[in-house]
Structures are given as structure tokens and as C-alpha cells.
Amino acid sequence: MLVFSGGQGSDETVPEGLAMKQYALAHGAHVDKCVTEEKSKNTYENMAFSKQILATKQVNLQKGVFATNDYHTFRAAGYARYVGLKIDGIGAKTSRFFIPNAFIREYIALLANHKKEHIIALSLLLLLSIVNFLINNGI
Template sequence: MGEEGEEEMKRWLRRAEWLLLAWVLGHVTYTCIDGLRPYRGNADIAVVLGNRVEPDTTLSPVLKARVDKALELYRNGRVPRIMVSGGNGHTTKPGRVPEGMAMKRYLVAHGVPADRVIEDNDGENTYLTAKDLLPVADSLHLHSAIAVSSFYHLTRTKYIIRKLGFHNVHSVASNGFFAGDDLFGLLRDCVAFYKYMLVY
């Protein structure tokens, strides 16, 4: 390749880098606006997306903020039921509990009747949580839902729930903000959203 060809290649690489940067910034901006714009209506159920449970079975700060937001929705009469969905995590270790179980325990301890909380411990990822919502919605005749998670996670959550056929889904972000987790989550969802478009 001659000198002229190398220069042309460099120009194309620079253009590709700028296009990639513009795509990332555009996606991050939309994700922030969408995730931080709360739904103010009611729904048949709140669906809480899981996160880490501590070794002593308490909720991590990120997860506690999500569950507290669902608790707020329930106490304000905006949802009559809460579905808590997460993975099994490190439950092979003594004393550890699945995310769904830990979330349900927390809600019951804070006054939500056990029969108002649907526990799902098979929600290892967002797709599986969305998939697990469908039979719950069918059996309980649910027609609307509010997804509850960190703000950066809500665009992808609503997308996959709707893609699987449950269209009347809205979102409310937790009140917890964690600089490192949020930045990582925003960047991760730039990739994960398009993975969900192509794979599921």
C-alpha cells in the first residue's frame, strides 16, 4: 500500500471513530432521557430487576434502591403486586440466597403481604425476566406493568418485554445513583441493547 493509500485508510478510520463516538453519545443521551423520565400512572404490577445480594443476604445498595422504589409504588397505591426477578447468584455457597428471595423477604419485612409479591429466581438476565413475566401476566390477567430498575437499564428492559409480546409496559427508575455502576451500566447497555435486537 502506497503513502496515498495509507493516508486514505487513516481518514476512513478517523471517520469510523467519530461515527462510533456519535453513536455512543446518542445512545447514552437517549437512554438517560428515557430512563430518568418517570411514568406517573398506575399499573397492574411492578417488575423489579435483580442485582447483587450481599453474602449476609441483605440487598446491595443498587438492589435496595430498586426495591425501595417498587415499595414506594405499592404504598402509594400505584401497583397492587410486585414481581421481584433475579438470578440464583452464588447460592451454592452456604447461607447465600437467590436475588428474588432476598427481595421478597425485604418487601415482606417492610409490610407488603407475601401474597402480593411474586418471586422469580430464574431471571438470570433481562431477557429471562421478561420471559418469566409472560406466564405471570397470563395467569393473573395482568394488562400493564411498570419496570423498576436503575435508569440506564430501563430502555433495554422495556424493549425486550415489548418484543416478547407484553406491550403495555412503562418504567420508573430507582432513586439510587452510583457513579461507577451507572457509568459502567450506560456503556454496557450501549452494546447489550443491540445484542438484544439481534439475538432475542
């Protein structure tokens, strides 16, 4: 079973899931093994909506592979686990010119996904720095 997941952005003529399915069919994929998920707007929704499709078709959620960009595999795997898919990821090579932008984007997304933990850690570091400053300056 191949699930092609991705909605349609405002600048796209067809949903990403449909475009990927059309490409796969043109390159030999079997039509009866291909389904699309076209509602998702982000990686979390890609995984959650794809899981719903797989569960409806009674596919084992403990086996499988998802494919994405190599820089995006780590975060996508986190979302897969979060929604209950025990699957592995495989990353496609990213063009060199796009790598800096891609890694910055992923870094910011990881920070945003764990805001509370980062705020707590930074607050503790700030508190320790203040205490250290006060102790070292005899205040």
C-alpha cells in the same frame, strides 16, 4: 401483584427475586400480593418468566410497571414489549461511581442485541466509503 424477578448467580447466597421479596415483606408489602421468579439469568428471561406468572394468575398484561436501575430502563422496556407486556418502566437512581460502567455495559448490550442491523449498517457505510473513494480518485 408484585413479581420479584431474578435468579441466583454463582456468587449470590439467594436468588435475586427472593432477596427482593424478603426486603419488600420486611418493609410492609403484603405476603399474598408477592410472588417470586427465581429461574431467570438475564433481562429477557426476567420479563418472559414474569409474564408467565402474571398470565397464570390472570393479571392484565396491558397494565403495570416494572422497576429497575435508571440506566437499564430503556433496554428492559424493549424486552417487556418483545415478550408481550405492555407495561412502563421506572428507574431507580444509580450511584455516580457506577454510571460509566453501567452505560458502557448497556451500550454493548444494545449493540449485541441488534448485531444483524449493525453489521448491515456498517457494511453499507463501508461500501459507500469505498465507492466514494473510487469516484473521487478517478479509479
